[in-house]
Amino acid sequence: MTPQMPLGTGFGPRSTARDVLRDRRLDGLRVVITGGSAGVGLETTRALASAGANVRVGARSQAKAREALAGVANVEIDSLDLADPASIDAFAARTLASDRPVQVLLNNAGIMAVPLSRDARGFESQLATNHLGHFQLTARLWPALVAARGARVVTLSSRGHVRGAIDLEDPMFVRRPYDKWVAYGQSKTANALFAQAHRARYPCKRTCALRPVTRWERRKARRPGSGSGPSTSNTNRRP
Numbered sequence: 160m161t162p163q164m165p166l167g168t169g170f171g172p173r174s175t176a177r178d179v180l181r182d183r184r185l186d187g188l189r190v191v192i193t194g195g196s197a198g199v200g201l202e203t204t205r206a207l208a209s210a211g212a213n214v215r216v217g218a219r220s221q222a223k224a225r226e227a228l229a230g231v232a233n234v235e236i237d238s239l240d241l242a243d244p245a246s247i248d249a250f251a252a253r254t255l256a257s258d259r260p261v262q263v264l265l266n267n268a269g270i271m272a273v274p275l276s277r278d279a280r281g282f283e284s285q286l287a288t289n290h291l292g293h294f295q296l297t298a299r300l301w302p303a304l305v306a307a308r309g310a311r312v313v314t315l316s317s318r319g320h321v322r323g324a325i326d327l328e329d330p331m332f333v334r335r336p337y338d339k340w341v342a343y344g345q346s347k348t349a350n351a352l353f354a355q356a357h358r359a360r361y362p363c364k365r366t367c368a369l370r371p372v373t374r375w376e377r378r379k380a381r382r383p384g385s386g387s388g389p390s391t392s393n394t395n396r397r398p
C-alpha cells in the first residue's frame with residue numbers, strides 16, 4: 160500500500176474551491192465533468208466556469224442540469240449516462256467532434272449505497288456507474304486528453320473505500336450477499352486504483368484520485384482546537 164501523506168498545499172477541510180482558485184484565470188481551459196450539475200460537481204462547475212474555463216457537463220437529465228446551472232456562463236450541458244456504454248460512447252464522440260483538446264477530465268459523478276440493481280449488462284450499478292463508466296469515458300476521451308499535452312484526470316474516490324476491497328472472484332455480487340456499503344466501498348477502491356494505475360502507466364503523472372471532505376468533517380474542522388486534517392475515525396456518517 161502507498162503511504163498516505165499530506166500534499167503540502169496549505170489547503171484543508173476549511174478550504175473552498177474559490178479559496179483554491181483565488182484570482183487565477185482559467186480562460187481557454189476545456190474541462191469535462193461528469194455529474195457537474197449537483198453536489199460537489201455543481202460547486203466545481205461553478206468555480207471553474209467563473210474563472211473562465213469552458214466546462215462541458217455530462218448529465219443524465221439535461222433539463223435538471225439546465226435548471227441547476229441556469230445563469231452560469233461558460234457551461235455546455237450534454238447527455239451522459241455512465242451506466243449505459245452506448246451513451247458514454249456517444250457523449251465522447253460528440254466531445255471529440257469539436258477537435259479541441261480536453262485539459263481536465265473530472266470523473267466526479269457517483270451513486271452511493273443504493274439498493275442492489277444491475278445495468279443492462281447485468282453489472283452491479285455502483286461499480287458500473289462509479290468506476291466502469293468513468294474507465295470507459297477516460298478511454299474514449301483519450302485522443303483529446305493526449306492532445307492537451309499534460310491533461311489532468313481527476314477521479315473522485317471516498318473515505319468509503321475502506322469498506323470494500325475489490326473482490327475479483329465476484330465483483331458483481333452474483334454469489335456473495337449484496338451489501339450496499341461494501342459495494343460502494345468496492346467502487347471507490349476501484350476509483351483510487353484506477354487513478355494509481357493510470358499514473359503508473361502514463362508518465363505525465365497529472366492523474367489523481369481524491370476524496371471530498373464531508374460536511375461533518377468540515378463542521379468538525381471548524382470547532383475550536385480541532386486539527387486541520389480530515390478525520391480518520393470510522394463513523395456511520397457519509398464516507
Ligand SMILES: NC(=O)c1ccc[n+]([C@@H]2O[C@H](COP(=O)([O-])OP(=O)(O)OC[C@H]3O[C@@H](n4cnc5c(N)ncnc54)[C@H](OP(=O)(O)O)[C@@H]3O)[C@@H](O)[C@H]2O)c1
Binds near residue numbers: 267271
Ligand atoms: N459529498 C460527499 O460528502 C462525498 C464524500 C465522499 C465521496 N464523494 C464522492 O464525490 C462524488 C460526488 O458526490 P456528491 O455528494 O456530489 O453526489 P450527488 O450530490 O449525489 O451528485 C452525484 C452526481 O452524479 C450524477 N450521476 C449519478 N449517476 C449517474 C449516471 N449513471 N450517469 C451520469 N451521472 C450520474 C448525478 O446525476 P443526477 O442529478 O441525474 O442524479 C449527480 O449529478 C461521488 O463520486 C461521491 O462518491 C462525495
